[in-house]
Amino acid sequence: MAKYKLKVNGKMMEAEVDPTTPVLWVLRDHLNLVGTKYGCGVGSCGACTIHLNGKAMKSCQLPVAAVAAQEITTIEGLSESGEHPVQKAWLSLDVAQCGYCQTGQIMAASALLKSKPHPTDEEIETAMNGNICRCGTYVRIKQAIQSAAKNAHQ
Amino acid sequence: MENISTNNSRRSFLKITSLTGGGMMIGFSWLANLIPNEALAEITAPKEWVELTGFIKITADNDITIFCPNPEFGTNVMTSLPMMVAEELEADWKKIKVEMGDYDTPRFKSQFTGGSRAMNMAWVPLRTAGATARMLLLQAAANEWNVSVSELTANNSYVSHKASNKSVTYGALAAAAAKLPKPEKVSLKKISDFTLLGTPQKNVVGKKIVSGNPLFTLDYKQEGMLIAMVIHPPAFGMKLKSFDGTAAKKMAGIQDVFEIQVYKDGYTRAGFDTRAFNNLVAVVGKTTWEVINARKKVQVEWEPMATYTESVAGRGGKKMETIPGGLESTDEHLAQMNEMQKKPGKILRKDGDPEAAFAKAKKILERTYSAPFLSHNPMEPISCVAHITDEKAFFVAPIQIPEMMKQNIIANLDIPAEKIEMKLARMGGGFGRRAYGHYIIEAGLISKKVKAPVKLIYTREDDMTNGIYRPTYMVSFKAAIDENNQVTALHIKGGGIPENSIHENRFPAGSIENYVAEGWDIPSNITIGAFRAPRSNFIASAEQSFLDELAETIGKDPIDFRIELLQKAKTKPVGKNNEYDAARYIGVLELVKQKSNWSPSNNKNRGVAAYFCHSSYAAHVVEVSIKDGQPQVENVVTAMDCGFVVNPEGAKNMVEGAVVDGIGNALYGGMRFEKGVPMQKNLNQYRIIRHKETPKKIDVHFVQNTIDPTGLGEPPFPPVFAALANALYKATGKRLYNQPYLKELTKS
Numbered sequence: 001m002a003k004y005k006l007k008v009n010g011k012m013m014e015a016e017v018d019p020t021t022p023v024l025w026v027l028r029d030h031l032n033l034v035g036t037k038y039g040c041g042v043g044s045c046g047a048c049t050i051h052l053n054g055k056a057m058k059s060c061q062l063p064v065a066a067v068a069a070q071e072i073t074t075i076e077g078l079s080e081s082g083e084h085p086v087q088k089a090w091l092s093l094d095v096a097q098c099g100y101c102q103t104g105q106i107m108a109a110s111a112l113l114k115s116k117p118h119p120t121d122e123e124i125e126t127a128m129n130g131n132i133c134r135c136g137t138y139v140r141i142k143q144a145i146q147s148a149a150k151n152a153h154q
Numbered sequence: 155m156e157n158i159s160t161n162n163s164r165r166s167f168l169k170i171t172s173l174t175g176g177g178m179m180i181g182f183s184w185l186a187n188l189i190p191n192e193a194l195a196e197i198t199a200p201k202e203w204v205e206l207t208g209f210i211k212i213t214a215d216n217d218i219t220i221f222c223p224n225p226e227f228g229t230n231v232m233t234s235l236p237m238m239v240a241e242e243l244e245a246d247w248k249k250i251k252v253e254m255g256d257y258d259t260p261r262f263k264s265q266f267t268g269g270s271r272a273m274n275m276a277w278v279p280l281r282t283a284g285a286t287a288r289m290l291l292l293q294a295a296a297n298e299w300n301v302s303v304s305e306l307t308a309n310n311s312y313v314s315h316k317a318s319n320k321s322v323t324y325g326a327l328a329a330a331a332a333k334l335p336k337p338e339k340v341s342l343k344k345i346s347d348f349t350l351l352g353t354p355q356k357n358v359v360g361k362k363i364v365s366g367n368p369l370f371t372l373d374y375k376q377e378g379m380l381i382a383m384v385i386h387p388p389a390f391g392m393k394l395k396s397f398d399g400t401a402a403k404k405m406a407g408i409q410d411v412f413e414i415q416v417y418k419d420g421y422t423r424a425g426f427d428t429r430a431f432n433n434l435v436a437v438v439g440k441t442t443w444e445v446i447n448a449r450k451k452v453q454v455e456w457e458p459m460a461t462y463t464e465s466v467a468g469r470g471g472k473k474m475e476t477i478p479g480g481l482e483s484t485d486e487h488l489a490q491m492n493e494m495q496k497k498p499g500k501i502l503r504k505d506g507d508p509e510a511a512f513a514k515a516k517k518i519l520e521r522t523y524s525a526p527f528l529s530h531n532p533m534e535p536i537s538c539v540a541h542i543t544d545e546k547a548f549f550v551a552p553i554q555i556p557e558m559m560k561q562n563i564i565a566n567l568d569i570p571a572e573k574i575e576m577k578l579a580r581m582g583g584g585f586g587r588r589a590y591g592h593y594i595i596e597a598g599l600i601s602k603k604v605k606a607p608v609k610l611i612y613t614r615e616d617d618m619t620n621g622i623y624r625p626t627y628m629v630s631f632k633a634a635i636d637e638n639n640q641v642t643a644l645h646i647k648g649g650g651i652p653e654n655s656i657h658e659n660r661f662p663a664g665s666i667e668n669y670v671a672e673g674w675d676i677p678s679n680i681t682i683g684a685f686r687a688p689r690s691n692f693i694a695s696a697e698q699s700f701l702d703e704l705a706e707t708i709g710k711d712p713i714d715f716r717i718e719l720l721q722k723a724k725t726k727p728v729g730k731n732n733e734y735d736a737a738r739y740i741g742v743l744e745l746v747k748q749k750s751n752w753s754p755s756n757n758k759n760r761g762v763a764a765y766f767c768h769s770s771y772a773a774h775v776v777e778v779s780i781k782d783g784q785p786q787v788e789n790v791v792t793a794m795d796c797g798f799v800v801n802p803e804g805a806k807n808m809v810e811g812a813v814v815d816g817i818g819n820a821l822y823g824g825m826r827f828e829k830g831v832p833m834q835k836n837l838n839q840y841r842i843i844r845h846k847e848t849p850k851k852i853d854v855h856f857v858q859n860t861i862d863p864t865g866l867g868e869p870p871f872p873p874v875f876a877a878l879a880n881a882l883y884k885a886t887g888k889r890l891y892n893q894p895y896l897k898e899l900t901k902s
Contacts, residue, residue, distance in 0.1 A: 017441075032375070045837050128845040134532060134533045135583060138848035
């Protein structure tokens with residue numbers, strides 16, 4: 001057990017956990033940020049995607065001890081009240097079915113648009129390929145990313 | 155207008171009451187004949203109503219809440235069912251709040267998510283509830299203004315009197331309306347008068363989903379809640395012998411390690427009580443990561459499970475079922491199924507004289523198809539919250555049909571029905587898996603033991619290796635062709651582990667003069683369950699692949715050939731009990747033909763398939779390409795007939811998802827077993843379709859009609875497999891018979 005000071009969504013937060021604890025479980029069990037989801041625990045599904053220093057990262061594969069001063073952003077911190085262009089595009093395309101994977105999808109998509117404001121279809125597919133949606137909403141996810149890219153730069 | 159009796163309609167029951175502080179609530183259920191009279195007594199405290207499965211709540215401030223009775227696992231019932239209420243209520247949809255109803259044991263029997271039934275079951279009762287409320291509000295205004303109801307209009311949550319230019323909110327009328335006697339009859343709107351139903355409406359939970367709000371069981375928290383996990387045998391056919399939790403118990407945060415027996419000895423298992431492993435080791439601690447780690451330190455010994463029998467209450471009444479011991483393997487399963495194909499099966503249906511037709515045949519086409527066990531892998535792994543105290547048994551449960559769990563909870567947790575309180579959490583996917591709520595009992599047993607609220611969490615590995623799979627199947631189709639290139643007989647024979655694969659009364663039965671269907675099954679200790687139309691999805695893949703090859707053999711266009719058969723079934727059906735409407739079947743084929751510009755010059759890499767199951771009709775045209783030997787679905791054109799389309803936006807989304815899911819399962823899906831051990835344990839070993847493999851475009855079209863709506867959860871899924879296989883044949887020249895298709899396609 002050790003105390004960790006983490007910068008999460010712009011705020012300093014503290015958790016006393018084992019150093020091997022994945023950030024996923026620190027967020028969910030200790031910091032009460034449950035928008036980051038558990039899907040597989042082996043980095044294969046992307047439901048746990050967060051931003052680490054602005055880059056998409058699977059939080060189930062990130063031990064808390066490795067975070068140090070790096071900034072964590074979760075879905076709860078992506079925008080004040082669900083108004084991020086990617087979230088808005090998700091709503092306007094009515095993407096979700098069960099909705100469980102969508103926060104991870106949105107975190108992956110928003111990280112992509114940060115690094116590539118105008119991604120090609122292929123770049124979208126490559127960047128998003130680590131995020132599974134069992135309901136199969138991929139067509140709408142891609143449209144939403146394209147739409148967010150367009151709207152953010154009008 | 156359609157007149158609906160609010161008293162006598164078998165499926166309709168309404169209950170009206172005042173809210174303290176003004177307003178009214180209307181409760182409804184569609185199994186009124188099962189509800190005792192005391193339920194009609196007025197209840198004034200709103201708290202009493204919170205447990206109802208479905209109702210309208212109107213406050214004095216004109217806030218209108220509609221409760222969704224059915225558990226939500228992604229088919230968007232939380233939007234489409236309240237739309238039915240709001241249409242008849244003449245309420246302002248933009249201001250409606252929707253909430254999920256809790257489970258209510260004594261009153262409501264129809265919180266049913268499964269079988270693609272929500273739309274059809276709710277269609278009359280929910281509109282009746284809305285219309286009744288509207289009538290009461292109109293009557294209250296009529297009384298207030300001393301005019302007749304016929305002079306009033308209800309619109310956008312207001313009642314207006316045109317002649318006097320008066321207008322009042324529903325909220326202002328609600329308290330008075332709640333005191334009025336329930337109207338004996340209400341009128342339902344004509345479809346042509348709908349202003350909300352039939353228009354595309356967005357998911358009412360959308361904002362909460364994209365904001366990451368706590369909606370799911372795994373997100374639930376309460377004071378003092380502990381985390382629990384269970385350890386189950388590593389193989390089907392094994393059981394718990396002994397365990398030692400000493401080391402685990404010493405670890406930080408760990409509270410207890412103990413054995414639970416899920417179902418009591420002698421318990422009569424009902425249809426949705428399936429579970430593979432009855433004795434589990436539970437590990438309970440403060441946090442998830444601590445429990446995950448402690449679990450690895452529990453020393454467990456397993457031993458072979460002997461063949462046993464248990465009492466099962468199924469559709470055909472109570473019977474004893476034998477579950478065989480032994481460690482099963484996929485290769486042996488295939489050998490066993492091939493062996494069964496050689497022996498006579500049980501004749502399920504016979505029309506005409508198939509033996510004579512085959513004896514006379516000029517040509518015979520026979521093909522055999524197979525498919526593996528499939529795992530549901532819903533994105534949210536299995537979970538359940540339970541807090542069992544002397545006062546009540548509280549659950550937060552992701553469960554498709556909560557009512558089906560009642561007897562199980564009563565029997566195995568020793569809890570009387572009236573103490574069960576269950577919140578129906580949004581489910582992170584289901585696909586049939588969450589109809590089987592053994593995890594509710596497991597969570598309950600653990601809570602009882604540790605005397606605290608617990609959240610039971612299955613890891614992905616626990617979930618994938620726990621059973622309740624789509625069965626593995628095999629079937630052969632054999633057709634007799636005469637000298638005029640006519641199909642004169644069809645012989646279907648197949649089975650599965652552990653259930654038969656045949657739907658003997660479905661198309662092409664009814665369209666072929668001489669027909670025989672026979673089936674068999676092989677018992678297994680690997681458990682199975684519902685899976686987005688199990689059996690239908692396999693038999694459709696085989697049947698629709700076979701019809702494609704048969705059409706080619708006799709030199710016919712695959713769509714024309716199907717329509718030709720269906721015309722026969724329409725005008726002169728063969729045999730009895732044909733389970734489909736040939737005209738509607740033809741309808742989707744014609745629509746998909748038109749929308750896909752189906753023609754020989756366009757069809758180089760395209761395949762078609764159609765199917766009818768769970769009350770809706772589906773046809774797909776799939777176009778593929780092959781890049782570096784790997785298949786890619788380029789685009790899909792779909793035609794659906796699900797009757798009147800309640801919410802076209804949600805409906806399209808459902809169909810797109812089913813198409814993607816079908817492609818993924820057809821190409822990659824499959825569990826393998828070696829000596830009872832599941833070889834796929836996580837999503838890095840079980841391939842799920844991803845962004846890159848998704849079609850570029852999915853074009854969904856609906857047959858426009860005013861038939862009562864039916865569902866879309868299942869029907870678009872089964873025909874995807876064969877449409878894909880038939881397209882891959884066109885692109886590669888290779889017919890595919892065994893799933894997953896990618897394996898067969900890339901096999902040299």
